[in-house]
Amino acid sequence: MKFKSKLQPKSTGASASSPDLFGKVEEAFSLLRQAISKLSPNWVACIPLTAILVVIWSCAATAAEDEPLTPEKVQGLLNTIWVLIASILVIFMNAGFCMLETGFCRQKNAVNVLSKNLIVFALATIVYWAFGFAFMFGGDGPFMGFSGFFLSGEPATYGLSPFPEGLPIAVFFLFQVAFAGTAATIVSGAVAERIQYNAFLIFSVLIVGISYSITGHWVWRSGGWLNSMGFTDFAGSTVVHTVGGWAALMGAAILGPRLGKYQDGQATAIPGHNMSIATLGCLILWIGWFGFNPGSQLAVDELVPYIAVTTNLAAAAGGITSTVTSWLKDGKPDLSMTINGILAGLVAITAGCHNVSYLSAVIIGAVGGILVVFAVAIFDTVLKIDDPVGATSVHLVNGIWGTLAVGIFDMDKAGIGQFGIQLLGILSVGGFTVLLSTVFWVVLKQTIGIRVSPEEEKKGLDIGEHGMEAYSGFLKDTSIL
Structure with missing residues (x-):
């Protein structure tokens, strides 16, 4: 009772003040x-x-x-955040590839092109996580890595210093897998409109998990044999773009041209269905390249904005020279060549963007823009390699040119010796990629097959491979195969 009497006034008081509260x-x-x-x-x-x-x-x-932030930790956090942002920019380039390739292809194959570009990054992520990352960075042997599968290694396994001196493994992996997916995506455009969906998926797994990862180890891992020789490819003109370009070239050659492409031995133009989204794709890729190149510095310092400027200058120069060249060559400025010229400039500057002058960046991009116009014509009419989007001309030809340009324009290394090392790297990576890609394509052709039937190709891969249309209800142009 005593205890209750003590509590009673408090209870009454609280109850009385509740309405006011x-x-x-x-x-x-x-x-x-x-x-x-x-x-x-x-x-x-x-x-x-x-x-x-x-x-x-x-x-x-x-x-x-609890733990004061030291200058070293602040720098480490800034580096991590920047590389994370750059990774997202590179991953967003997949949207650019989707738009670009779809616009350059015909309406009846839009779903197929979009589907390939979307699923390829998902496949690349899982394959690279399982073993590709380990092959590329898991150990400092001269040929390939053999440890750290499924991201199970310590920082030293992948050539990283512990945080905050080095990047966390997770963000380094995310940045690298974005590049791995890009290499496979390059192939998609060159084999578009006639390849079986399942064959393309299997090839993507093989090119990312084996070919790309092994040659990447040669160049980007300390201890890799090309890295030890002084071969320079800052952000992937060879590692990413020529690897994708060589694989695309072999795929397009083994597949053969699209129906109706060559009539009486002459190349026939098969125009894309939507230049608006192709242009949008180009702009997305241009923006994404500011993650591709500056992000490859893997740190926040004064070199990042410098790389961004050299990258932009080369892209602009490539777009201008490709436009002028096609104008002089064909009598009209070709939008598709403007698009490919911008991309050619971006690919070409990627190898040396960190250590060339602004003027050199303009020259590298300008030459790339000219090269892409003539490369498209040579592949199309001379070699009769049917590449619907010009992937080989953009990525292979200008990946080679950009890598050689390091030996000409690099402010510290330029010279005959460096040029020879660059040429050796191109030939070595190219030869290995051509060999493996050919084996992959031929084995697939002889087993599950790689090309759709003529009936399916005429009807469109959207219906044959996916059972749906990108523009359901819209009138189709049936005058083109």
């Missing part, structure tokens, strides 16, 4: 609602963002109390 809270919320209602939508949208920033700042302050 709730009234004040309700009044406060009412005033808050009125204040928010007077704000513009833009300011209202900032409220949740502000709340998130406050929470993050509070967590950071709490963490700082």
Whole structure:
């Protein structure tokens, strides 16, 4: 009873004051609602963002109390965040490839092209996680890595220093897998409109998991035999673009041309169905390249914006010279050549973007823009390699040119000796890729087959391979096969 009597006044007092308390809270919320209602939508949208920033700042302050942030740790965090952002930019390039290749191909094959470009990065991610990353970075042997499968290794396994001096394994892997997916995506455009979907998926697994990863080890892993010789390919003119280009070339050659491409020995133009989305794809790729090249610095320093400028200059120069060249050659400025010229400039500058002058970057891109126009004509009419999007001309030809350009324009290494090393690297990576790609394509052709039937090709791969249409209900142009 005594205990109860002590509690009774407190209970009564709290109960008596509750209406006043709730009234004040309700009044406060009412005033808050009125204040928010007077704000513009833009300011209202900032409220949740502000709340998130406050929470993050509070967590950071709490963490700082437990473990003070040293300059080294701050630099490590900045490096990690930048490489993460660059990884996202490179992954977003898959959207650019989707748009570009779909626009350059015919309406009846749009779903097929989109599907291939989308699934290839998913496949590349799993394959590279399982064993490709280990083959490429798991050990410092001269030929390939043999440890750290399924991301199970320590930082030293992959040639990394412990954080914060080095990048976390997770973000380094994410950046590298974005590049691996790009190599496989290059193949998609060259074999478009006539390849079986299942054959392309299997080839993508093989090229990413084996061929790309092994040759990448030669160049980008300390201890790799080309790396030890001084071969320079900063962001992948050879490692990514020529590997994809060689594989695409062999695929297009073994597949054969599309029906109706060559009539009476002469090449017939088969125009794409949507230049608007092809142009959008080009712009997305251009933007994504600011993750591709500057991100390859793998750190935040003064070289990052410099690389961004050399990259942009080369792209611009390539777009201009390809436009002018096609204008002079064919009498009209060709939008498809402008697009491919921009991409050619980007591919060409990728090997040496970190250590060439601005003028050299313009020259490298300008030469790339000229090369791509004539390369398309040679592949199309002389070699009779049917490449619907010009992938071999953009990635293979200009990957080779950009890698050789290091021996001509690099501010520290340029010279006959370096040029010879660059040429050796191109021939070695190219020979290995051609050999493996040919084996892969031939084995697939002799087992499951790699080309759709003539009936399916005429009807369109969207129906034959996927049972759907990209533009259901829209009138098709049936005058083109």
